[in-house]
Amino acid sequence: MLQLKTAGFKALDNLRMEGIFPPCWKNMAALETAANDSISQFLAERFRISQELGGAFLWPELIDRTLRTSETEYMDTESIPEWEKLELVKALDRQNTMMQLYPRYVELLIPLINEIAEHKKHDVRVLELACGAGGLTLALAEALRTKNLPASVTGSDIVPSYIEAGNALAAKKKLPASFRQLNAFELNSAGKGVFDLVVISQSLHHFTPGQLAIMIALASEHAASAFVGIDGYRSLLLACGVPLVAAMQGIMSFTLDGVTSARKFYTELELDMIAEIATGKRTHTVSCSWPLSILTVRF
């Protein structure tokens, strides 16, 4: 219901016909502004078209506009102590485990890993951005071992205590994974050509369109072969369901983050536009594997 594809495609067509989409950019600062502006223009145009279409098209648009927020999740608030942040990403990790999301992410990534390995003729170096408690990196490491995948995996996040916790868990479980502190907007500091596949899960909505475009452009600049972003599917069902599932752990701030996050999930069209702005090409796909949206960008 909140994908609003009919009005969305019309809006995007109009922006293309007006010659304002896709925008040109010369550096990362310009890219960030261009992506933020384009998504704002798109949403304004989609609203205008929904008003023209009326009735069954306008109601979902109004619900979408009511739900949308740019609030920051509590777990990303700079002023809270790291131990509290760690508790919250651990709660998210428990939720992901309970919902059996990690095996699904791994299954989604395996064909791409095999494809890149075959093309590059070496093991695929996977980098997970914004890994939180590190559940996906560890699940991938487990799969590397059990399925003998041609890959290595590094988890990364901006919060140091997540990195410590991830490395401690990898050592305890004797898994072939390492964790390093990395700001997702400073992939440069990882070195050029160091990673082949850049992955980010359940975090796309924590970043603005401009920030996501920068991540994709940096992955491309660093000679990665592909970027994969996995996140919740923007829908009324998840807007209600995510907070309900989060509430099961009885942690108020985690439940409220569930409410905020589900209101921020991107539509498929927005992800599609962000990828096109970042690459200037259409070498990407956006698909739904319920309840997930999957953006795969090939460079």
Ligand SMILES: C[S@@+](CC[C@H](N)C(=O)[O-])C[C@H]1O[C@@H](n2cnc3c(N)ncnc32)[C@H](O)[C@@H]1O
């Ligand atoms: C919702 S959590 C997702 C964690 C993990 N991917 C998961 O599914 O459990 C969002 C993560 O984004 C991280 N983050 C926020 N800003 C970041 C940045 N600039 N660079 C890297 N990570 C960042 C946060 O520290 C947090 O771990």
